Amino acid sequence: MNSYIAPAAGKPHVLLVNLGTPDAPTPTAVRRYLRQFLSDERVVDLPRWKWLPILNLVILPLRSGPVSRKYREIWTAQGSPLAVETAALAARLGELRPDWEVAAAMRYGNPDMAATLRAWVAAGVKDVRVLPLYPQYSITTVASVQDVVDAVAPGANVVPPYFAHPAWLDAVADSIRRSWEQHGRGEHLLFSFHGIPQRLADAGDPYPEQNAFAAAEIARRLGLTLEDWTLTHQSRFGREPWLLPDTQSTAVQLTLEGTRTIDIVTPGFAVDCLETLEELQIGVAAKVQAAGGRARVIPCLNGAPEHAAALANWVDRHA
Numbered sequence: 039m040n041s042y043i044a045p046a047a048g049k050p051h052v053l054l055v056n057l058g059t060p061d062a063p064t065p066t067a068v069r070r071y072l073r074q075f076l077s078d079e080r081v082v083d084l085p086r087w088k089w090l091p092i093l094n095l096v097i098l099p100l101r102s103g104p105v106s107r108k109y110r111e112i113w114t115a116q117g118s119p120l121a122v123e124t125a126a127l128a129a130r131l132g133e134l135r136p137d138w139e140v141a142a143a144m145r146y147g148n149p150d151m152a153a154t155l156r157a158w159v160a161a162g163v164k165d166v167r168v169l170p171l172y173p174q175y176s177i178t179t180v181a182s183v184q185d186v187v188d189a190v191a192p193g194a195n196v197v198p199p200y201f202a203h204p205a206w207l208d209a210v211a212d213s214i215r216r217s218w219e220q221h222g223r224g225e226h227l228l229f230s231f232h233g234i235p236q237r238l239a240d241a242g243d244p245y246p247e248q249n250a251f252a253a254a255e256i257a258r259r260l261g262l263t264l265e266d267w268t269l270t271h272q273s274r275f276g277r278e279p280w281l282l283p284d285t286q287s288t289a290v291q292l293t294l295e296g297t298r299t300i301d302i303v304t305p306g307f308a309v310d311c312l313e314t315l316e317e318l319q320i321g322v323a324a325k326v327q328a329a330g331g332r333a334r335v336i337p338c339l340n341g342a343p344e345h346a347a348a349l350a351n352w353v354d355r356h357a
């Protein structure tokens with residue numbers, strides 16, 4: 039025996055988990071992705087006998103084609119923005135913390151979080167930390183990641199939501215300031231968060247309060263008054279009432295009332311994705327322009343060094 043080499047299994051293993059995205063911007067790949075995503079009872083909590091026929095006979099046949107065309111509009115040479123940016127963030131975190139093994143995975147689609155966790159458990163890794171890339175808790179997102187962890191790596195540590203972490207709040211506020219310096223400051227700032235059904239909020243999902251806290255803390259860091267900003271929700275799905283007010287209606291209403299320039303920031307999304315790049319940057323911006331105004335979407339933190347540093351610090355605190 040010569041020199042001793044510490045086994046890789048001895049390092050803390052940190053898994054960043056994002057929602058997931060299709061493997062290709064095609065109807066077939068989108069269908070496969072939506073089937074897995076929308077079959078999750080945490081996401082759609084209707085009785086299976088009622089939901090699965092609707093999903094398979096109505097939603098998937100009608101939605102896969104049109105949604106694949108939306109993905110096509112934002113697809114990059116490296117792949118889906120959500121996958122590319124999540125991998126970039128994981129790489130940045132790995133550079134920052136060479137003492138950790140860092141990987142990126144998805145709740146739905148690839149790379150599959152369950153497969154990564156099973157491989158780590160099989161390799162004898164003792165210290166596994168899972169960081170869901172959702173700043174705010176929702177049963178529809180974080181509880182679903184927890185389900186997979188409970189099933190395949192029950193000894194792993196799931197790091198709590200970071201919506202109140204000062205370093206993260208500072209990083210988002212700084213990104214808004216930087217956008218203002220580069221492009222000028224809009225007359226109004228919208229904090230746009232992905233929606234959930236109002237019914238889940240009424241039943242106690244803490245998501246709305248965590249969004250409100252984060253938006254108010256970021257606004258405070260920017261010295262904004264209550265007239266300067268509005269919290270809105272986007273990406274409504276299905277027919278039941280979702281959280282209000284809606285991002286697009288609010289942006290158009292503000293424009294019609296005379297606001298000429300609107301900035302939109304999305305502190306519920308760790309990285310840019312279909313919902314920020316297509317729904318907001320393409321869709322909402324066009325509606326605002328048609329109403330005679332201008333909306334600018336501020337990029338997510340993505341692989342920014344301050345983002346990786348804030349998350350590293352948060353993971354450390356919850357070891």
Ligand SMILES: C=CC1=C(C)c2cc3[nH]c(cc4nc(cc5[nH]c(cc1n2)c(C)c5CCC(=O)O)C(CCC(=O)O)=C4C)c(C)c3C=C
Binds near residue numbers: 276
């Ligand atoms: C009942 C349906 C849905 C709930 C509840 C929901 C909650 C939720 N979603 C995110 C983050 C993202 N969602 C994204 C896409 C997306 N979301 C839904 C449905 C629900 N989301 C669908 C059907 C889709 C796919 C696109 C479409 O068919 O319209 C994405 C982007 C994925 C990408 O590939 O870029 C993100 C991110 C959160 C944070 C959340 C609850 C808090």
Ligand SMILES: [Fe+2]
Binds near residue numbers: 232273
């Ligand atoms: Fe969603």
Ligand SMILES: [Fe+2]
Binds near residue numbers: 274313317
């Ligand atoms: Fe959407």
